[in-house]
Amino acid sequence: MFKRPQYIALSVVLLLALIFISLPSRMTAHLKLALGSLFLPLFGLAGSTQKALDQGGAALRSKRSLVQELEQLHRENEQLRIFTNQTAQVWEENNQLRQALTWQRQTRWPLKPARVILRDPANWWRSVHIDIGRRDGITTNMPVLTTDGLVGKVILVGYNNSQVVLIGDPNCRVSALIEDLDRANPTRKPASPVSHGVIVSGESSILDPTIVDLTYIDRQTPLKPGQKVLTSGLGGVFPRGIPIGQIADSSSVGYGLYLDARVKLAANLAHLDQVWVMTQ
């Protein structure tokens, strides 16, 4: 059977593992950050390799295609400038009206760009590491998004990197509202109610990270595929109005007590590269 050194190794390791598991969460987070710093040289190496590859790829591109792309970007930039000027006017007007009604003034979302550097190596969690941290003013529970929609929230902050838990992870629940499809229709009935639900991880998100479940929806809600799902602002972590995705399909559950729906996420979580952290 087992010899003496095996017994010693087994008992020492089991004791150590038990100590690690029973540590308070704050201490575990500190330990994780300390151990994570062991990977800093590899982060640097991977970053510089990526940069060199990008530069190599850029050097191989023809001047003609670069000029074409530059022209396209110029056009896009001008269109966006016009759009920004228009929205700035609408924004100001909206805030004046809010002030007249003594409503709280809306603030713009302050965003910080970040790059995804690693993914969770375990299959049962959905998390990524980004390349900004405490040094850049990041704290826990800050929402993370792409230009398409919500991605998740920050759960662990190191000095120069952070861990983000993605939507679809069992530890990331988001309060959501379903936008009325008839909103744009001028002949719709007034005061049609907006339905609320909770975004949770589901069976379908195991193999496809772009699908999540929306649960606890009022059974009276007429759900249709394509309806937009946004953050509701309830819960205090995510501000109201960040796009989450669109309803894919729905079903009645809990003996008809409420509805469940599958939501196709707006942000492609399978190919995350550049994200934005909302720093407020």
Place this chain on the structure above:
Amino acid sequence: MNPLTITILFVTAYLTVFLTAKMGGIISFLGTQIDLLPALIVYAGLTTSPIVIAGLAIWCGLLFDTLSANPLGITIHPLLVIGLAVHHRKELILRDQAYAQFILGAAASAASPLITALLLIATDHRPLIGWGSIWQLMIQTLAGGCCAPLCFQFFDRIHKAFNYQPAPESSFRQDREIKRGRA
């Protein structure tokens, strides 16, 4: 196994954990992460002492859990169990045969996530597990099985490169030499 080879084993584990977390393209293609640590611990189980196996299990487990949302230290258990189980039966295992290496790697890659998932559920965590996890387990098992022979080849070469080779034995003995002619 000499200290240099053991050091290389630990460095390989460190790089393996990093590469596992860096391989984003494979997840989107196969729908699963590929864990190469079980194959590495099988090699350690067959070639090193229990102390080295324990050290490697702690090192790999802590590094893996650092990059993952796993509770710190949970991955140590399956790696240690696999390493010691293989070490316990190492006399019975045909470690030089590629099929034996494949089966060991596959079995270890299947057992490791199963033990970890059980531990997570037992410690009141809610991992994302469902029918899709069977597909993930199948891919992991296959990948682990394929990686184990490569791992054995790589470390055997390193072992040969950094160790003295045994001198070839000759049947010649000076005291039994037949000398012809007059003395």
